[in-house]
Amino acid sequence: MYAAPFAFTAEQEGLRAEVRELLHGDAVQRELAGLRGLRPQPLPRAAYRALGARGRLAPDWPVRYGGLGASLAEAAVVAEEMALCGVPDSARVNTIDNAGRTLLAAGDDRQKAAHLPAMAAGETLCCVLYSEPGAGSDLGALRTRAVRDGQGWRLSGEKCWNVGGHAADYGICAARTGGGASRYAGISVFMVPLRDGGVHIEDVPGVIPEMFQRMVLDGVRVPDDALIGPCGGGWQIVNDALTLERTGVYLYGRARRWLDLLDRLGAVPRSDERAVRLSEELAAARLLAWDCVARLASGEEATAEAAEAKWWTGELASRVARLAWRTRPAWEDRCREGGARGADPAAAELADALCEAPALSLAAGTSEMMLATVASALLDPARPDDGPVPPDGTLGDAAEAVV
Numbered sequence: 001m002y003a004a005p006f007a008f009t010a011e012q013e014g015l016r017a018e019v020r021e022l023l024h025g026d027a028v029q030r031e032l033a034g035l036r037g038l039r040p041q042p043l044p045r046a047a048y049r050a051l052g053a054r055g056r057l058a059p060d061w062p063v064r065y066g067g068l069g070a071s072l073a074e075a076a077v078v079a080e081e082m083a084l085c086g087v088p089d090s091a092r093v094n095t096i097d098n099a100g101r102t103l104l105a106a107g108d109d110r111q112k113a114a115h116l117p118a119m120a121a122g123e124t125l126c127c128v129l130y131s132e133p134g135a136g137s138d139l140g141a142l143r144t145r146a147v148r149d150g151q152g153w154r155l156s157g158e159k160c161w162n163v164g165g166h167a168a169d170y171g172i173c174a175a176r177t178g179g180g181a182s183r184y185a186g187i188s189v190f191m192v193p194l195r196d197g198g199v200h201i202e203d204v205p206g207v208i209p210e211m212f213q214r215m216v217l218d219g220v221r222v223p224d225d226a227l228i229g230p231c232g233g234g235w236q237i238v239n240d241a242l243t244l245e246r247t248g249v250y251l252y253g254r255a256r257r258w259l260d261l262l263d264r265l266g267a268v269p270r271s272d273e274r275a276v277r278l279s280e281e282l283a284a285a286r287l288l289a290w291d292c293v294a295r296l297a298s299g300e301e302a303t304a305e306a307a308e309a310k311w312w313t314g315e316l317a318s319r320v321a322r323l324a325w326r327t328r329p330a331w332e333d334r335c336r337e338g339g340a341r342g343a344d345p346a347a348a349e350l351a352d353a354l355c356e357a358p359a360l361s362l363a364a365g366t367s368e369m370m371l372a373t374v375a376s377a378l379l380d381p382a383r384p385d386d387g388p389v390p391p392d393g394t395l396g397d398a399a400e401a402v403v
């Protein structure tokens with residue numbers, strides 16, 4: 001008989017139940033129902049605050065910074081449960097997984113104390129300023145520059161595809177501070193304030209429910225302590241933070257949710273052969289994603305595993321969305337008030353999913369780039385063989401290793 005390679009601890013199951021209960025609270029459910037179909041889709045602030053007030057938004061962060069002092073496995077439990085409950089997640093990913101984790105890994109004590117508690121509470125939001133016209137998959141081609149200006153820095157350049165930039169308090173920005181032996185040397189990471197008018201922010205309409213922004217930094221001055229981590233050492237920081245976003249746990253959760261919505265709407269019942277097959281593949285994808293979480297939680301380097309998990313879960317979620325698209329005559333008239341059977345929140349959520357789906361194989365690294373990462377790892381003879389993870393099959397042990 002097949003045995004799962006890991007088991008959740010009682011504490012992790014407890015955390016999952018608690019998060020689900022918080023997200024099913026009246027205020028959060030009202031908020032979620034109200035944001036479906038709106039463009040740009042408002043951020044689910046009530047949901048983030050409900051979790052943040054109890055340390056559940058960033059459970060792996062130290063208690064003094066607003067977390068629970070738990071591990072990455074607990075963070076993944078929260079991310080997965082948010083997806084399964086239909087909570088839009090890009091602001092959490094940008095704030096907690098990207099900006100927050102960058103600060104935790106590379107910031108000094110003062111920077112951490114200044115920013116992390118409000119981020120963990122869901123009060124301060126961040127966006128990610130990495131991509132540029134001409135520097136997306138190939139981030140090493142980025143041209144935004146930061147030059148020394150007295151005690152601070154001046155940043156100049158153009159950033160694009162910055163989801164959530166209109167509502168963010170800070171942008172975590174990659175900029176060139178110098179040259180070096182390779183094009184990846186000399187990149188640094190800055191925490192750029194976005195509320196004081198220094199950065200020109202422009203909406204870029206697109207199909208995704210949340211709006212894209214384009215940002216122009218025209219000699220924007222930031223203080224010295226906006227620099228996070230070593231000057232010129234940003235490449236590693238950026239990549240480490242992205243690896244976490246690529247575990248695929250959230251993508252699995254979205255796809256599972258969409259399949260459940262199709263069942264709830266009677267469009268593709270659970271017993272339908274297509275749903276059965278996709279459910280089986282989703283169960284396998286979940287194992288892949290959690291295997292990756294376990295590796296990261298135990299401190300392993302897992303760039304290739306994360307790329308594999310991101311590729312597979314992203315492509316699978318796209319296939320679930322394609323099924324929703326093909327079966328839309330069975331549910332789309334229920335998206336709008338005044339439709340034949342009136343508005344149905346499940347139908348409205350599925351319509352949003354169709355707008356989100358094309359991005360799944362692009363955001364956080366395209367499917368082609370994920371496959372290229374896997375291929376390079378396979379071709380690298382120095383890479384050690386994979387062993388079973390985690391030590392005795394529990395995520396709890398993996399968790400303890402990093403607390």
Ligand SMILES: Cc1cc2nc3c(=O)[nH]c(=O)nc-3n(C[C@H](O)[C@H](O)[C@H](O)COP(=O)(O)OP(=O)(O)OC[C@H]3O[C@@H](n4cnc5c(N)ncnc54)[C@H](O)[C@@H]3O)c2cc1C
Binds near residue numbers: 134
């Ligand atoms: C929904 C969404 C949200 C995003 N949010 C943010 C954000 O908040 N902040 C941010 O900075 N960026 C964000 N991005 C940008 C995202 O990271 C880039 O779109 C992505 O890295 C691809 O870059 P690009 O769009 O410039 O495409 P390109 O890099 O120009 O790629 C175009 C095509 O060529 C393929 N390709 C490129 N190079 C290779 C290669 N070497 N081998 C094989 N194929 C290749 C790609 O796979 C792709 O299909 C977001 C994107 C999306 C879709």
